[in-house]
Amino acid sequence: MESSKSGSAIPAEAEAIRKSTGIVTLADVAKLAGVSPITVSRVLNRPELVAPATIAKVRQVIERTGYVPNLLAGGLASSRTRFVAAIVPAISNQVFSESIQALTDRLWESGYQVLLGTSGYPTSREDALLAAILSRRPDGLFLTGISHSDESRRRLIAARIPIVEVWDLTPTPIDMLVGFSHVKVGEEVAECLIAKGYKRFGLVTADDARAEERNVAFRSTLDRHGFAEIATAVVQAPSNFRLGREGLSRILELGPLPRAVFCSSDTLAHGVLMEAQARGLSVPGDLAIVGFGDLNFAAYTFPSLSTVWIDRPAVGRMAADMLLARFEGKEPEKIVDVGFQVVERGTT
Amino acid sequence: MESSKSGSAIPAEAEAIRKSTGIVTLADVAKLAGVSPITVSRVLNRPELVAPATIAKVRQVIERTGYVPNLLAGGLASSRTRFVAAIVPAISNQVFSESIQALTDRLWESGYQVLLGTSGYPTSREDALLAAILSRRPDGLFLTGISHSDESRRRLIAARIPIVEVWDLTPTPIDMLVGFSHVKVGEEVAECLIAKGYKRFGLVTADDARAEERNVAFRSTLDRHGFAEIATAVVQAPSNFRLGREGLSRILELGPLPRAVFCSSDTLAHGVLMEAQARGLSVPGDLAIVGFGDLNFAAYTFPSLSTVWIDRPAVGRMAADMLLARFEGKEPEKIVDVGFQVVERGTT
DNA sequence: TTGAAAGCGGTACCAC
DNA sequence: GTGGTACCGCTTTCAA
Numbered sequence: 001m002e003s004s005k006s007g008s009a010i011p012a013e014a015e016a017i018r019k020s021t022g023i024v025t026l027a028d029v030a031k032l033a034g035v036s037p038i039t040v041s042r043v044l045n046r047p048e049l050v051a052p053a054t055i056a057k058v059r060q061v062i063e064r065t066g067y068v069p070n071l072l073a074g075g076l077a078s079s080r081t082r083f084v085a086a087i088v089p090a091i092s093n094q095v096f097s098e099s100i101q102a103l104t105d106r107l108w109e110s111g112y113q114v115l116l117g118t119s120g121y122p123t124s125r126e127d128a129l130l131a132a133i134l135s136r137r138p139d140g141l142f143l144t145g146i147s148h149s150d151e152s153r154r155r156l157i158a159a160r161i162p163i164v165e166v167w168d169l170t171p172t173p174i175d176m177l178v179g180f181s182h183v184k185v186g187e188e189v190a191e192c193l194i195a196k197g198y199k200r201f202g203l204v205t206a207d208d209a210r211a212e213e214r215n216v217a218f219r220s221t222l223d224r225h226g227f228a229e230i231a232t233a234v235v236q237a238p239s240n241f242r243l244g245r246e247g248l249s250r251i252l253e254l255g256p257l258p259r260a261v262f263c264s265s266d267t268l269a270h271g272v273l274m275e276a277q278a279r280g281l282s283v284p285g286d287l288a289i290v291g292f293g294d295l296n297f298a299a300y301t302f303p304s305l306s307t308v309w310i311d312r313p314a315v316g317r318m319a320a321d322m323l324l325a326r327f328e329g330k331e332p333e334k335i336v337d338v339g340f341q342v343v344e345r346g347t348t
Numbered sequence: 349m350e351s352s353k354s355g356s357a358i359p360a361e362a363e364a365i366r367k368s369t370g371i372v373t374l375a376d377v378a379k380l381a382g383v384s385p386i387t388v389s390r391v392l393n394r395p396e397l398v399a400p401a402t403i404a405k406v407r408q409v410i411e412r413t414g415y416v417p418n419l420l421a422g423g424l425a426s427s428r429t430r431f432v433a434a435i436v437p438a439i440s441n442q443v444f445s446e447s448i449q450a451l452t453d454r455l456w457e458s459g460y461q462v463l464l465g466t467s468g469y470p471t472s473r474e475d476a477l478l479a480a481i482l483s484r485r486p487d488g489l490f491l492t493g494i495s496h497s498d499e500s501r502r503r504l505i506a507a508r509i510p511i512v513e514v515w516d517l518t519p520t521p522i523d524m525l526v527g528f529s530h531v532k533v534g535e536e537v538a539e540c541l542i543a544k545g546y547k548r549f550g551l552v553t554a555d556d557a558r559a560e561e562r563n564v565a566f567r568s569t570l571d572r573h574g575f576a577e578i579a580t581a582v583v584q585a586p587s588n589f590r591l592g593r594e595g596l597s598r599i600l601e602l603g604p605l606p607r608a609v610f611c612s613s614d615t616l617a618h619g620v621l622m623e624a625q626a627r628g629l630s631v632p633g634d635l636a637i638v639g640f641g642d643l644n645f646a647a648y649t650f651p652s653l654s655t656v657w658i659d660r661p662a663v664g665r666m667a668a669d670m671l672l673a674r675f676e677g678k679e680p681e682k683i684v685d686v687g688f689q690v691v692e693r694g695t696t
Numbered sequence: 697t698t699g700a701a702a703g704c705g706g707t708a709c710c711a712c
Numbered sequence: 713g714t715g716g717t718a719c720c721g722c723t724t725t726c727a728a
Contacts, residue, residue, distance in 0.1 A: 022508065025705055036715045041707060051713060066506055071483045072424045073705030076720050081420065083463075083484075091452070091464075092445040101439050104466055108473075113480060115431075116439075116464040118452055125456075132461060135419045136431075158414055160370065373721060384699045389723065399697060421721035424704050 024067045033061040044069060075137065084323055085115045085133045086142035087126065090238065095265075095293050095312065096144060099166065102316030103142055110324050112139070119144075127151050134159050140323040142316075146170050146177070147209060162326035164319040168210060169337060176326075177335045178318045182210050185308055185340055186217025186262075189290055192342050193260045194225055198288060201230050202258035204247035204268050206237040211264035214292070218262055231258050239264070244271015245278075257281075259288060266291035269305055284345075294343060309341045372415045381409040392417060423485065432671055433463045433481045434490035435474065438586065443613075443641050443660065444492060447514065450664030451490055458672050460487070467492075475499050482507050488671040490664075494518050494525070495557065510674035512667040516558060517685060524674075525683045526666045530558050533656055533688055534565025534610075537638055540690050541608045542573055546636060549578050550606035552595035552616050554585040559612035562640070566610055579606050587612070592619015593626075605629075607636060614639035617653055632693075642691060657689040 030037040035054060042050050043058040050058075061067075075081035084107055088096040104114045117133055119126040130152050133141075141156070141163040148156065156163060156174050163175035168182065193201065201222055205211050219230050231254040233247040247268060251258060263269040269291030273283055281287050283304045294309040318336055325332040378385040383402060390398050391406040398406075409415075423429035432455055436444040452462045465481055467474040478500050481489075489504070489511040496504065504511060504522050511523035516530065541549065549570055553559050567578050579602040581595040595616060599606060611617040617639030621631055629635050631652045642657040666684055673680040 027705075037705090038707075038716085039714060042714085045707090049713070054713080066502070068479065068503070068506075069483045070424070070485060070705050072420050072429065072485055073720090074707070076418070076420045076424055076722085077705080077707040079707095079720075091439065091449050092442060094440060094442075097440040097445065101466065104439070113484075114464070116462070118449065131416065135417045136461075137418060137420055154414070155416070158416075375721075385721090386700085386723075387698060390698085393723090397697075402697080418721055421704090422723070424706085425721080425723040427704075427723095 024065045026067070026069065029058065029061050029065060029067050032065065033058045079137070081137050081139050082111055083113045083115055083138055084140040084142060085117060085136070085138040087117045087119050087129065087133070088144045089119055091116065091118050093238070094295050098312040099316035102313035103320050106317050106320035107324070130155055139327060140164070142166065142319050142323070145210070146173065162323050164322055166315050166319055173335065176322050176332070178315050178322070178338060180310060180338050180340050182213035183217040185292070186214040187221045188342050189262050189308065190218045190221035192344065193288065193290070194222070196288070198260040199227070200256065200258040200260070201227060202251045202261040203230055203232040204244060204251065204261055204272055205232070205234055205264035206239045206268065207234055208237045208264060214264070231255060235268070239267040241267060241271040241274060244268035245275040248272045248275040257286065260290070261287065262290045264292055266293045266295045266305070266307055269307065273305060303345050306342070306344045309343050311338055314338050372413045374415070374417065377406065377409050377413060377415050380413065381406045427485070429485050429487055430459055431461045431463055431486055432488040432490060433465060433484070433486040435465045435467050435477065435481070436492045437467055439464065439466050441586070442643050446660040447664035450661035451668050454665050454668035455672070478503055487675060488512070490514065490667050490671070493558070494521065510671050512670055514663050514667055521683065524670050524680070526663050526670070526686060528658060528686050528688050530561035531565040533640070534562040535569045536690050537610050537656065538566045538569035540692065541636065541638070542570070544636070546608040547575070548604065548606040548608070549575060550599045550609040551578055551580040552592060552599065552609055552620055553580070553582055553612035554587045554616065555582055556585045556612060562612070579603060583616070587615040589615060589619040589622065592616035593623040596620040596623040605634065607634070608638070609635065610638045612640055614641045614643045614653070614655055617655065621653060651693050654690070654692045657691050659686055662686050
C-alpha cells in the first residue's frame with residue numbers, strides 16, 4: 001500500500017496471506033514488502049539490479065517470514081535447476097568418494113548442489129537410475145566410467161546438458177572427460193618392475209573393466225620383454241582384504257614364488273601383504289607388491305607397498321570447473337588427462 | 349483425431365509439436381496419442397485407473413518419442429518430490445557411507461531418490477546447506493546427529509516434513525530417531541575391560557561430540573570401579589592412522605604402560621596397533637586395544653583388535669522405512685535403538 | 697474411464 | 713529500477 005515508507009507499516013493481518021499449505025511464497029513476501037513478485041525474485045537472484053532501499057525492505061520481510069524459495073518452481077520457470085547429478089558405482093568406494101567430495105565442494109561455491117546416484121557394482125541399475133535422474137532435470141552430469149548402454153547413451157545425448165565422464169580416457173567422450181590412461185598405468189608398472197630387476201610376475205585382480213585394461217597392458221608389456229608367464233588370480237569385485245589373501249594363495253599354488261605382484265586395488269594389495277606376512281615372506285624382499293589407488297592406509301601404513309597414485313580430488317575439481325564453464329556458456333577443454341604416478345616404496 | 353485406431357495413424361508432422369526447447373512434454377505425448385494430458389499422467393502414475401488399450405497406446409508414444417517426465421513440474425504441482433535429502437559430515441567416512449547406501453537402496457525400491465549433502469567436519473556449513481536443501485522441497489530428511497543450531501532447528505520444524513535423526517539417542521528428537529546410546533558404549537567397553545582383569549587404561553580419541561559422550565561414560569565407569577587415572581590423548585578429527593600412532597606415543601609418555609586403550613574409531617585403533625607393533629609390544633598381550641565402528645579392516649585384518657560393532661546398514665534401512673511409512677500417512681515408532689555389540693578379540 | 701480448467705511458485709520478456 | 717503478463721510442465725479437483 002505505502003510506497004517508500006520504512007518496513008514498519010506492514011499490517012499484521014497480512015501474515016495470514018500464507019496459503020493453506022502454511023508455507024510462505026514469493027508472492028506473499030512481495031505483498032508484505034509492497035513490491036511486485038519479480039522484484040523479490042531479483043533481490044534473491046540479481047540484487048545488483050535493485051535499489052538498495054528496496055533490497056533492505058524485501059530482505060527484512062524475508063527474514064521475518066522465514067521465506068524459503070521454491071527451487072522446483074524456479075527451475076521449472078528458468079530451466080536451470082542449479083544442481084548436478086553424479087553417478088558412481090558405490091558411495092562407499094573411497095576411490096570415488098574423494099572425487100565426489102571435491103566436486104561437491106567446488107560446485108557448492110558456485111551455488112550448485114550434487115545429487116548422488118549409485119549405479120551398483122554387481123547388478124547395474126544404471127539405465128533406470130539415469131532415467132530417474134534425468135527426470136529431475138540436472139544442469140549437468142558427472143559419470144563414472146565411459147561405458148554406457150546404448151539406451152543410456154541415447155538418453156544422455158537427448159538430454160542436451162554438459163556431461164563429464166571420469167576415470168578413463170577415450171578420444172570420443174559423450175561430451176567432456178577427465179581421466180587417465182589405464183593402459184599407461186599397466187605399462188609403467190610393468191616397466192618399473194622390470195627396471196628393478198624382477199623376473200617373475202603375478203596379478204591379483206578384481207573382475208573390473210578398468211582393471212582389465214591395466215592388466216592387458218601390464219601383460220603385453222611384460223611379454224614384449226620376454227616375460228610371458230604371469231601368474232594370475234581373478235577375484236570378484238568389490239575387493240576386500242580377504243580376497244587379497246586368497247589371491248596370493250592361489251598364485252603361489254600356480255607355481256614358484258613370483259617376485260612382483262600387481263594388484264587391481266590397494267585393498268587387494270593390503271590383503272596380499274597380510275598373506276605374505278602370514279607365510280613369513282619378506283616384503284619387498286621376497287615379494288614386491290604394487291597396489292592401485294593410493295588410499296591412505298597404503299601411504300601411511302605400509303612403507304613396503306608400492307602403489308599407483310591418482311589425484312582424486314583433482315578429478316572432481318576439474319570436472320566441476322568444466323561443468324561450471326559450460327553453464328556460463330564457455331567452451332572448456334573437452335578432454336583432460338590428469339595422469340598418475342607410480343609410487344615405489346621399499347627396496348629390492 | 350482418430351479415437352480408437354491402433355497407434356499407426358499418428359501424423360508424422362505431429363512430431364514437430366515439440367517446442368523450441370526440443371524436449372518432449374507430457375502434452376506432446378497426449379496429442380500424439382490422441383488423449384488428454386491427464387490421461388498420460390495417469391498412465392505414468394496410476395495406471396490402474398486407465399483402460400488397458402489406452403495404456404498401450406500411450407506407452408507406445410512415450411517409447412517412440414523418448415519422453416522423459418519432468419519431476420520439477422510434477423513436484424511443483426503435487427508437492428511431492430519423491431526424494432529425501434541426507435546430510436552427513438563427510439561422504440568419505442565409511443561409518444556413514446554404509447548407512448547412506450542402505451538408505452538409498454531402500455528408498456530406491458519405493459521410487460525415491462536421495463540427495464546427499466555434506467556438512468563438513470571442521471567448518472560446518474550445516475545451516476546454509478540446510479537452507480539450500482529445503483529450497484528443493486525434499487519429502488523427507490535424514491540427519492546425522494542430533495545437535496543443530498537454533499536457526500536449523502527452526503527451519504526443520506517449519507519445513508513440516510518427516511525427519512529422521514541418526515547415530516545418537518535422545519528422548520526429544522525433532523521428529524524421529526534411529527540411534528544407539530554412546531553412553532552405554534562407554535560403560536560396556538569399560539566393564540568389559542575390567543572384567544578381563546585390566547588395571548590400567550588409556551583413551552585415544554578424536555575431538556568429536558559423540559566420541560566425547562562415550563569417553564565420559566568410559567571414564568566414570570572406570571572411576572566407579574576405583575580406576576581414576578586414565579591416560580588420555582586427544583587428536584583432531586578427522587582421524588587417520590598417523591594420529592593413532594601419535595596418540596599411543598603420547599599416552600606412553602604420560603606414564604607406565606596402560607594395558608587397555610579405548611579408541612574413538614577403528615582408524616585410530618589401527619594406528620595404535622601399528623605403533624604398538626613398532627615398539628615391540630604384543631597385542632593384546634602387553635596392550636589391549638578397543639576400536640569403534642568395526643570397519644572391515646578391523647574385522648578381517650586384525651584379529652587382535654577389539655571393537656564396537658554397529659549395524660550400519662540397519663540404520664539406513666530403518667530410517668528409510670520410517671520415512672516411507674510417514675509418506676503413506678502411517679505413524680511408525682518414533683525412536684529406535686539399534687544397539688551395538690562389543691566385539692572382543694584376542695586373549696589376555 | 698476420461699477430460700476441462702485452474703493452479704503449483706517462480707522467471708523471462710518487454711514495457712514503463 | 714520496477715512491474716504486468718504469460719507461461720514453464722505437470723497434477724488436482726470436479727464433472728461428465
